[in-house]
Amino acid sequence: MFLKYLFVANFRRLLLTAYCLLLLPTFYFSQNKTIDSLKLALKNAKHDTSKCKILTAMTEIELNDNIWPDYNIKIKEISEYNLSKCDSGSALYKFYSLYLASSINNIGFLNKQKGNINEAITYFDKCLKLYLKFNHKTGIADAYNNLASSYLYQGNINKSLESNLQSLKIREQIGDQLGIARSFNNLGFIYKSQGDLINAIECYNKSLKILEQQKRITELATALNNIGSLYRIKLELPKALTYYGESLEIYKQVGDKSGEATCLNNIGIIYLIQNNYEEAIKNFTASLKINEEVQDKSGITSSLINLSTTYHKLKNYDLALKYAVKSMKISKEIKNALNIRNAAGKLFEIYKILGEHKLALHNFELFIQMRDSLSNVDTKKASIKSQLKYEYEKKAATDSIKNMEEIRVQDAKLIAQEAKLKQEKTQFWFLITGFGFLVLGFIFVVNRFRLTQKQKKIIEEQKIIVDEAFERLHEKNKEVMDSITYAKRIQTALITSEKYIEMKLNRLNG
DSSP: OHHHHHHHHHHHHHHHHHHHHHHHHHHHHHHHHHHHHHHHHHHHOOSHHHHHHHHHHHHHHOOOTTTHHHHHHHHHHHHHHHHTTSOTTSHHHHHHHHHHHHHHHHHHHHHHHTTOHHHHHHHHHHHHHHHHHTTOHHHHHHHHHHHHHHHHHTTOHHHHHHHHHHHHHHHHHHTOHHHHHHHHHHHHHHHHHTTOHHHHHHHHHHHHHHHHHHTOHHHHHHHHHHHHHHHHHTTOHHHHHHHHHHHHHHHHHHTOHHHHHHHHHHHHHHHHHTTOHHHHHHHHHHHHHHHHHHTOHHHHHHHHHHHHHHHHHTTOHHHHHHHHHHHHHHHHHHTOHHHHHHHHHHHHHHHHHHTOHHHHHHHHHHHHHHHHHHSOHHHHHHHHHHHHHHHHHHHHHHHHHHHHHHHHHHHHHHHHHHHHHHHHHHHHHHHHHHHHHHHHHHHHHHHHHHHHHHHHHHHHHHHHHHHHHHHHHHHHHHHHHHHHHHHHHHHHHHSOOHHHHHHHHHHHHO
């Protein structure tokens, strides 16, 4: 499995190298041009909100540790001034609070870089609280990430791993791909320090894959450096030296002094393993000079202990002791457990050779103490527990989303079914109602038919009665008419004809 990951990393390296070397000149020119444009924009900015945005962009682009902190201080001053005048419920209050949190985070970063770990943790905690207050997911993830690296400096592996996983969890929720890459890189470093190379290379490759997609040059340099360290552990030194060299070239081009010092230190270790002491001292000294320039106390202690180791091999015990003592002093100041362990181990070896048995025993006990605090069974168990917790929560979240989708589908089906049942119920009642009306109509028609038949029967019966009455009346009328006719005939027979009377009268008048 480990070889598989290394093969994938080696294949990608060729593509990465060509890509980075082609892109670096354009990147460097573009960076300077962008900073000049931002400076002009800052000069013409009239509102403090615009100034905060521009200064933040300048802080992120500028890699020189002697320049960007000045931009950060201005952000802090502008934010604090406006917060004193804003209503706590206003949108501006939230705006300036978030920019204040960002500036505090940067101050924490500077303290961590200088080895002031306790101060760094204090600033990162303040930053985290501000981001939590406004539920600023990206800021919360970054604060957890910075706390994780600070805890790692102190040798608190459990807290470091827990904070890293918290950061990774949030970054996965919000889809922050670059943040996810950085979290995987940090996790890889932790697993490497625990000797878990399988998980280390898996995390480094996950980080590398995302950085390739995001085209992040500086982070790619870090990824190359980390993979080089894995080859060094495997004692594949030429490959490790190649990775370190490529990483160093990128750091030089982008002006990242801390990254440059780290690579020089790692290259020196390769030469030290190869017994090329001259090149080892050359690289360690160059690394020490840069670390002192940027005031990176953790880096200073690493360079010093490596110089001590080199001179120890050369049997120059005076210089070896000088560098080891100085490394121990600074390591204790910054409470860097890893470097305290390394310095104590080296001092034990030197004092033992010099016959300083009491000092040798003291440093041996300190070495064991620091070694156990960094890598013991309980720590590894806690690390595994934290990892399993993260995987469980991630799976639970995935299952929860899946279950919610299933519930939604079931709800949709239920709603559709209920709607169908409601429709069928409505149709049923419409049918029943229609049938009821049909029955009532039928009953009405039947009743009307019966009533009509009854009325028809009554009419027919009345008609028969009327017809019979009419018949009797007709017979009566006939009898009366016959009587009248008969009477008229008798009268006619008894009365003299009118024509006869008229004739007699005419004669008389004539």
